[in-house]
Amino acid sequence: MPLHDISYQHWDGSHLGIWRRRLVIARAGVAACLQIRGMRHMVVMCWFAALLMATLLFLVGQLLVADSVVVLWAGNLNPQLQTFVRLLTTWLEQHPEISVRTTQNILFHYFGIYLLPISIFALGTAIPLLVTRDLASNAIIIYSSKALNRGDYLLGKFSTAFGLLSLTWLGPVCAAWFAGNLVAPDWRFFWHSRAALGHTLVFGLATLVVLSLLALGVSSLSSKEKSTPVFWYLWWILGGVVAPIAAHTQPWLRHVSFNYNLDQLALAIFRPAEDIRIAQENIPLLGDMLKNIPAETLAALSAPPLIGASIGLGLMLLLAVTIVNRKVKPE
Amino acid sequence: MLPPLIIETKDLSKVYGEQRALDGVNLQVAPGAIGLLGPNGAGKSTFMKCLLQLHPITSGSARLLGREVGREGREIRKRVGYTPEQDCHIPGMVGCEYATYCAQLSGLPFQAARQRAHEMLDFVGMGQERYRKIDTYSTGMKQRLKLAQAIVHDPEIVFLDEPTNGLDPRGQAQILELIQSLWRKYGITVVLSSHLLQDVDSICDQIIIIARGKVLVHDTLENLKARRRGAAEVVVAERHQELQAACGQEGWACELLPNGHLKVEHKCDSLNPLLKVLDRLKLAPLEIMPSPNALEETFVQALELSHAAA
Numbered sequence: 001m002p003l004h005d006i007s008y009q010h011w012d013g014s015h016l017g018i019w020r021r022r023l024v025i026a027r028a029g030v031a032a033c034l035q036i037r038g039m040r041h042m043v044v045m046c047w048f049a050a051l052l053m054a055t056l057l058f059l060v061g062q063l064l065v066a067d068s069v070v071v072l073w074a075g076n077l078n079p080q081l082q083t084f085v086r087l088l089t090t091w092l093e094q095h096p097e098i099s100v101r102t103t104q105n106i107l108f109h110y111f112g113i114y115l116l117p118i119s120i121f122a123l124g125t126a127i128p129l130l131v132t133r134d135l136a137s138n139a140i141i142i143y144s145s146k147a148l149n150r151g152d153y154l155l156g157k158f159s160t161a162f163g164l165l166s167l168t169w170l171g172p173v174c175a176a177w178f179a180g181n182l183v184a185p186d187w188r189f190f191w192h193s194r195a196a197l198g199h200t201l202v203f204g205l206a207t208l209v210v211l212s213l214l215a216l217g218v219s220s221l222s223s224k225e226k227s228t229p230v231f232w233y234l235w236w237i238l239g240g241v242v243a244p245i246a247a248h249t250q251p252w253l254r255h256v257s258f259n260y261n262l263d264q265l266a267l268a269i270f271r272p273a274e275d276i277r278i279a280q281e282n283i284p285l286l287g288d289m290l291k292n293i294p295a296e297t298l299a300a301l302s303a304p305p306l307i308g309a310s311i312g313l314g315l316m317l318l319l320a321v322t323i324v325n326r327k328v329k330p331e
Numbered sequence: 332m333l334p335p336l337i338i339e340t341k342d343l344s345k346v347y348g349e350q351r352a353l354d355g356v357n358l359q360v361a362p363g364a365i366g367l368l369g370p371n372g373a374g375k376s377t378f379m380k381c382l383l384q385l386h387p388i389t390s391g392s393a394r395l396l397g398r399e400v401g402r403e404g405r406e407i408r409k410r411v412g413y414t415p416e417q418d419c420h421i422p423g424m425v426g427c428e429y430a431t432y433c434a435q436l437s438g439l440p441f442q443a444a445r446q447r448a449h450e451m452l453d454f455v456g457m458g459q460e461r462y463r464k465i466d467t468y469s470t471g472m473k474q475r476l477k478l479a480q481a482i483v484h485d486p487e488i489v490f491l492d493e494p495t496n497g498l499d500p501r502g503q504a505q506i507l508e509l510i511q512s513l514w515r516k517y518g519i520t521v522v523l524s525s526h527l528l529q530d531v532d533s534i535c536d537q538i539i540i541i542a543r544g545k546v547l548v549h550d551t552l553e554n555l556k557a558r559r560r561g562a563a564e565v566v567v568a569e570r571h572q573e574l575q576a577a578c579g580q581e582g583w584a585c586e587l588l589p590n591g592h593l594k595v596e597h598k599c600d601s602l603n604p605l606l607k608v609l610d611r612l613k614l615a616p617l618e619i620m621p622s623p624n625a626l627e628e629t630f631v632q633a634l635e636l637s638h639a640a641a
Contacts, residue, residue, distance in 0.1 A: 008454050008517045011447055011485040015409060015438030024435040032423065138419040142480065144385050146436040147409035330385040 021148060025156025030163045033126040042122045043167055046115060050172035050179070053111050057104070057180025064092045064099050065185040098282055100192035102275040104177075108196040109270035112173055112203060113263065119169040120259070123215050124232040126164055130157050130219035131328055132228045144330035154216065154324060161212035170204040203269045207262055210313055214258060217320025220327040255312030264309035273301040335397065337362045337488055337520050338382065342391035345377050345544075352377040354544035355391065362488075364514040366531030366552075367524040368630055369541040375524040376416065378541065379490045383413055396487055409438060412481035412489035416496065418473060426461040426468070427452060430479050437484035444483075451479040455509060470497040474506060482513070488520040489513065495530055507534055532626045540633050547633040555629050556622040561598040563605055566591070566618040577608050594623070 016024075033039050062070035063085065071089065075082030092099040134140045143153045177197050181189045218232045239257025246253035254260050276298060280287045338360040345353040352374050367375045380386040382395050384404040393400040398407050421429060427448055434444035452461045455475040460468070465476065474494060481489050491510060495503040511534040513519040525531055531538065538555055540548040548555070567574060571587055578585035581604070584596040597605050602621055609616055 008482070008513070009447075009450055010517070011439070011443065013439065013443050016435075016440055017438075018405070021436060021438055024432070028432055035423075133422055137422050138415070138417055139421045141385065141415050141417075142419045142421070142433065143436065145383055145408060145411075145413040145415070146433065146484075147405045147438050148436060149384075149404055152405075330380075 015147070018148075018152065021146075022152050022156045022159065025143075025148075025153065026159030026163055029129060029157060029160025030167070032129050033160070033164055036125060039122060039125055042118055042125075046118055046168045046172045047175070049111075049115055049118075050176040053107070053173075053176035054179035054183065056107070057176070058183045060103055060107070061180070061184035061186075061189060063089065064096070064103075065089060068185055092283070095282065096186075096188060096192050098278060100189055101195050102279050102283075104180075104193040104196035105199060105270055105275050106272050108173065108177065108200050109266060109272050111176065112169075112200060112270075113266055115169055115173065116207070116259075116262070119165050120211065120236055122164065122168045123161060123211060124229045124236070126161065127215055127219045127228045127232050128225040130160060130216060131324075132219050132223060132225050135220070135223035135327065136225065140328065141330055150328065150330065154328065157219075158212050158216055161215045162208050165208045165211060170200075170208060173200050173204060199270045203266050206265060206269075210258065210262065210317065213317050213320050217323045220324045252308065255308050258313065258316055261309040261312045261316075264304050264306065265313075267301065268303045268306050268309075271303045273298050273303070276301065335362075336360060336394075337396060338522075339394040340382075340391065341393075343378075343381065343388060343393050344390045345374075345381055345386060346389045351544050353381065353389075356541075356544070356546050358539065358546060358549060360537065360539070360549070362518075362520040363537050364511065364521045364535045365523065365537045365539060366535030367522060367539050367541065368528065368531055368626075369526070370634065371526060373542045374544040375541055376492055377544075379413070379492060379522065379524060383408065383411065383490065409484070410487045412484070412486035414474075414477040414481045414489075414491050414494055416492040420465040420473065420476070422466055423464065425464050426457060426472075426476055429465055429476065430461075430483050433480040434483040439484055447483050447485070448479070451483045452476075454482075455479045456505065471499070471502040474498060474502070478506065478509065482519070486519065488522065490522045490524070492524045493526070494523070495525070495527065503530070510534055528627050528630060538626065538629075540630055542634055548629060552626070556625040558625070558629070561600075562594065562596050562622060562625075563602060564588070564620040564623040565593045565595055565605070565609075565616050566620075567593065567614055567616050570612070570614055573612060574609070574614060577612055581608060592620075 034043070059070060062068040065071075068089075071082060071085050074085050134143070140153065144150065148156075174197070177193065177200065181193055184190075215232070218235070219228050221231055222228055236257075236259060239259055243254040243257040243260040276290055276293065280290045283290075336359050338358060340356050340358045343353055343356040343358075344351065354374075356378065367378065369375045377386065381388050382393055382400055384400055384407070388401060395407050396410055400407065421432070424432065427445075430448035430452055431441075431444045434447050435441060439447060449461075455478050457472065457475055457479070460472055465473070468476065474497070478491070478494065481491070494510065495506055498506060507530060510521055510523065514521045514534075514536075521534075523531060523535060532552070535552060537551050538548060539546060565574070571591075571593060574593060575585045575587065578593075578595050578597075581597070583598065586594045588594055595605060599605075602619060605619070
């Protein structure tokens, strides 16, 4: 029987819009990344960290209200500790805008910073799946022959990296904020912690855009799937090694590390030193304890001038865009 | 009424550095099965890629399906299918997943894309192997999958760049049969680029011969064969010499080919004079092939003229 006896059917449905087609690329990219077992483990690890953060926020929240479970538990443990906590919470209850805002801003600054390396590592694992593999297999020509152009393809791949980082970083951080405040003793915690969320979103979105573009650039560097993750990890690790050494010799050299530049950005957005100063000046007892923080540590947590980090990140992004522009062509 | 033109080009040129891959191509092509012939490096693939906007046009203009190439790329490609010459699959994907993905990239919603993908994989004759990773496919399966991804979104025109490369004769015949059915049965215009004349001869009704970036010939296969109507190949079981002598008496050149066939240059518009000679000799031919190798001869002649002009 001839093969084409299985007849061809014409299709006359309506086509999806261009944004849906870009989303198809992004979704397929994220799905391909999640097929890697190690990647799935990392995602689970990040969400587990979010669960821990939510638990911590619950405990901190309990500390900020009188007669909470934690205060009672402290009383059972030591009556003097209960008196101390009661004194503290009475004041904190009267000034929730300081206590909740300050605590959550500092916590989310550190949570974001400490969760980021897992995302950078995960991105390194995903780098061959962004552009490298398509360069190796000529698949770009297939994308270009469909109802897409190079910009759509790149936007789809950028969204893949962005989506993956959202899954390993921004998603867990935002979920931790939401869950932590959901189990807080007072609904007003949502309102008083808005600065922490706002700072997280600003820093998170900026970081996601930067890292996604850098990953796209590194992924376009070569068509060898084993090479591009090595470039990524080398850049990350060397940057991490160079930055502290350069601090004492050539301070400008620190900006070759994207991680250092992002840390500077986080300090400029979260301004944890300001919160510590507010706590030192306003919160009784706890403030006195915070006064023991060394001046150098406080200086290191102060908002830095962003000019160096901005130039550093700007040059990196320019380099990434140039690489993508030169390497990613229909053929 | 004339059918609407599907491809129109005006002084279309494409230059790579010093090399002129397309040199002022002017074409007006009606829907059909179109064969794009030319030696390697003639500019066939470049012509297709310029129309698909995979390569930017250096100068001139082109219209595909009535739309301006270069301005409406996405809209054009929504209605166009393409199978590149080289492998271009996404590693790690299974066949049906790949075809579904390609349909989605062309704008089909997921459900429709999945259904169409399976229909097209059935159409190209892929069975259970569609559930295997593409990396494990043979060349023949990859060619079938390439064809499936090119037609999965129901295009109006499909560009096929050397679709029978690397296939065994049986596989070639099957793929050509499928391609032929696209135009003859389902009305999808086919542009087949090949350097294999017999492929083009068997399925195309229009021929474009390109060499050195220029269009040397653009005509229907029927017209090209008509130009060479004065020749025929006769297959007889016996009395070859007798037939040769009779043709000689008529003043026709007659040559015995290595395959035992007789090539007769009868120089007439019809086969009737040749049939009369056979009748007079009481010789029953096994087969008569009018205008044999018309395409090949036209192709060679066009190339010779092109070389002479250069």
